[in-house]
Amino acid sequence: MISRWGGYTVIEVLIVLAISGVIFVSGVVMFSGQSNSTAFEQSMQDANSEITTRLRGVGSSQFFNSEGYICVVSGNPARAILSPGTGSSTGNQDCLVVGTAVEAPTSDSRLYFFQVLGNRQVYSAGNNPVGLATNLTESNPTIAFSDDADLTFSYKLASDVKIISSNVEAIDGSSLASSLVGFYIDFNGEAPVGQNGSQTAQAKAYNYQTAGHDASAANSCIEGTTCQPPADAKVWKICFESPSGNRRAEIDIANQPAGVTTELKFINCT
Known part of the structure; x- marks a missing residue:
């Protein structure tokens, strides 16, 4: 005998409940997927904007007191050395901010922006100035950090997005x-000077790969002690992946006569 409940059999009620449950679960999964997709797209748009803003500020300038740091040229070979300090420093006039280096470690969820310093003048073996530096190599570039000071900016990608290549x-x-x-x-x-205010004249790609952030290794590479001379870069392509692994996006960073440009593409990059 089949029991009835409010005019419906128990089996009919169970079927309706089962169908309702499937529809509910499907709706939750669909909403969650759409939410994750939206979060990934927003994360990538934010990253693209951050890169554009950071590289837009690249320009030639002397190093003046910045956040309580001073810069002097010292050592052999002579390089810009950053140290904590306040007040004026005549040594600062010998240091130049020559650009910004960006580290994008694979499997990491952060981008690292290094302020790069250089010497305004070329120095002899006895650390005597012999003339103005006329190129990047002569300026002896080095990252603006020391044992007691670090001007590295770390940008965290939102929604646990990570770099894959x-x-x-x-x-x-x-x-x-x-x-x-x-x-x-x-x-x-x-x-x-482009419309975006950038004065970048050259982009240099280093023979450097890492699966994790290492400021010391990056600095050794920029100083030329562990890496080969850098290549002149045309386009830098960074591939990102969503936490679920089902979506990818690429940011192309190009150095052009009008300045640095970026382009965000939602493609299946590798």
């Missing part, structure tokens, strides 16, 4: 896997 297309047509690219000024003062 970082590749460079060089001006000479070659390709290079690189987690470290520097955007530097033109020492001859010939770089045009």
Whole structure:
């Protein structure tokens, strides 16, 4: 005998409840997927905006007291050395802010922006100035950090998005896997100032790959002690992946005569 409940059999009620449950679960899954997709897209738009803003500020300038730090040129070879301090320092006039280097470690969820310092003048073996630096190599570039000071800016990608690859297309047509690219000024003062205010004249891709942040290793590479001379970069392509692994996006960073430009693409990059 089949029992009835309010005009419906128990089996009919169970079928209706089962169908309702499936619809509810499907709705929750669909809403969750849409929410995750929206969060990923927003995270990538924020990252693209942050990169644009950070690289827009690249320009030639002397190093003045910044956040309580002073800079002097010392050592052998002579390099800009950053240390905590306040008040005026005549040594600051010998230091230049030559650009910004960006580290994009694979499997990491952060981008690291290094302020790069250089010497305004070229120094002899006895640390005597012999003339103005005319190119990046002569300026002996180094990251603005020391044992007691660090001006590195760490940008956390929202929604646990992570970096899965970082590749460079060089001006000479070659390709290079690189987690470290520097955007530097033109020492001859010939770089045009673009509409976005950028004075970047050259982008340098280093033969450097890392699965984690390492400021010391990045600095050794920029100083030229552990890496080969950098390649002239045309486009830097950084590939990102959502936490669920079902969506990817690529940010292309190009160095052009009008300045640094970025382009966000929601594609299945590798």
